[in-house]
Amino acid sequence: MVPPPWQDVYDPRTNNSLVTHNLLEEYAVLPVVDLGLLCQGNEAEIQKLVMAAKEWGFLQVANHGVSRKLLNEMEDQACRAFALPGEAKMRAEPAAGSFHGYLSKSEDNVSRMLWSEALRLPLNPLQREDVITKLWPEGNAAFSSAVEKYIATVEQILLQLLKNLASGIGLDPLHFTQDVSNDGHSAVLRMNFYPTSSKSSAPTLGLVAHSDPQVLTILHQNGVDGLQILKDDKWVAVKVRRGSFVVNVGDILQVMSNDLYTSVVHRVVMKRDQFRVTILCGMSLHPKAIVRPAPELVTDKRTLQYRPFTPEEYFISLLSNGVYGKTHLDRFKTSPGL
Ligand SMILES: O=C(O)CCC(=O)C(=O)O
Ligand SMILES: [Fe+2]
Numbered sequence: 001m002v003p004p005p006w007q008d009v010y011d012p013r014t015n016n017s018l019v020t021h022n023l024l025e026e027y028a029v030l031p032v033v034d035l036g037l038l039c040q041g042n043e044a045e046i047q048k049l050v051m052a053a054k055e056w057g058f059l060q061v062a063n064h065g066v067s068r069k070l071l072n073e074m075e076d077q078a079c080r081a082f083a084l085p086g087e088a089k090m091r092a093e094p095a096a097g098s099f100h101g102y103l104s105k106s107e108d109n110v111s112r113m114l115w116s117e118a119l120r121l122p123l124n125p126l127q128r129e130d131v132i133t134k135l136w137p138e139g140n141a142a143f144s145s146a147v148e149k150y151i152a153t154v155e156q157i158l159l160q161l162l163k164n165l166a167s168g169i170g171l172d173p174l175h176f177t178q179d180v181s182n183d184g185h186s187a188v189l190r191m192n193f194y195p196t197s198s199k200s201s202a203p204t205l206g207l208v209a210h211s212d213p214q215v216l217t218i219l220h221q222n223g224v225d226g227l228q229i230l231k232d233d234k235w236v237a238v239k240v241r242r243g244s245f246v247v248n249v250g251d252i253l254q255v256m257s258n259d260l261y262t263s264v265v266h267r268v269v270m271k272r273d274q275f276r277v278t279i280l281c282g283m284s285l286h287p288k289a290i291v292r293p294a295p296e297l298v299t300d301k302r303t304l305q306y307r308p309f310t311p312e313e314y315f316i317s318l319l320s321n322g323v324y325g326k327t328h329l330d331r332f333k334t335s336p337g338l
Helices: 035-039 043-055 068-082 086-091 107-113 125-135 141-167 251-256 311-321
Strands: 027-029 032-034 058-062 101-103 117-122 188-194 204-210 216-221 227-231 234-239 245-249 266-270 276-283
Touching: 032 035, 032 043, 035 043, 035 141, 043 058, 043 141, 068 117, 068 141, 068 188, 068 216, 068 276, 086 125, 101 125, 117 125, 125 141, 141 188, 141 216, 141 245, 141 276, 188 204, 188 266, 251 311
Parallel strands: 027 234, 032 058
Antiparallel strands: 058 245, 101 117, 117 188, 188 276, 204 266, 216 245, 216 276, 227 234, 227 266
């Protein structure tokens, strides 16, 4: 893997108020789910998945069958994209109202995305090629084909998990996947790059606390930890087994499960002595689908938590209100503010 050559150009900006939390927290090991066992319909493994999505909102997926070669190739391609000259990356900045493109850590994002930059590529292949040709006007066949192969592979894992997350709580196995669409606003392959700095080895925030707006997301990291989750009101750093994926419940799955599954707030904290690359694939619903809690999950004990809305409405709210913590879900509650 080629580390980008420009790692020292950023200021630590440690005076930002978001960085005043104690960034060094205790470690937790996320529940591990074996994908091979899930595919065989192993009931104990399905229940382990359900427990993880309810109690943690996060889990590790092992025995997933994705080759080390493909993961290395993706890390390498991400590094090459982030190593492009600033002008090339700026050409790919998102158009107004769009989720997709290159996010620099300059401009307004400094206070939000802090020590990182990101590339959000649409899952829709045609839209994705538009972003790629902004980065490389002549195209980049190696990048495009690695990304395409990776998306096709991890989408299958997400679909498998979503089927089990539905059947494991007595829903039709297709309940969470029937409206999945690559045209969703937040249907994304997101590459994150957290550079090193020789200035100081003090920890700093790489990505501000947020929940993911998708249905379910799957994350590969280059063997460098940094992800923290807010568990029982306390930040815990997650240790990830090399080669396992991290999967987390997104806001839309929380709504569809009427709060049975939780979309947990997370952030990235970097020690800045090792650069970190992560690749996230987020599965999303068609912009015009109706998102509502599954009727089977609305009971006397667990009353209806959300009004129906479209992913488009949700996305517009997200764009106009920003991605801080999880406050945007409250806007769709049946009793806002409760
Ligand atoms: O890089 C990570 O560990 C997490 C990235 C993340 O949370 C995101 O891209 O939404
Ligand atoms: Fe996230």
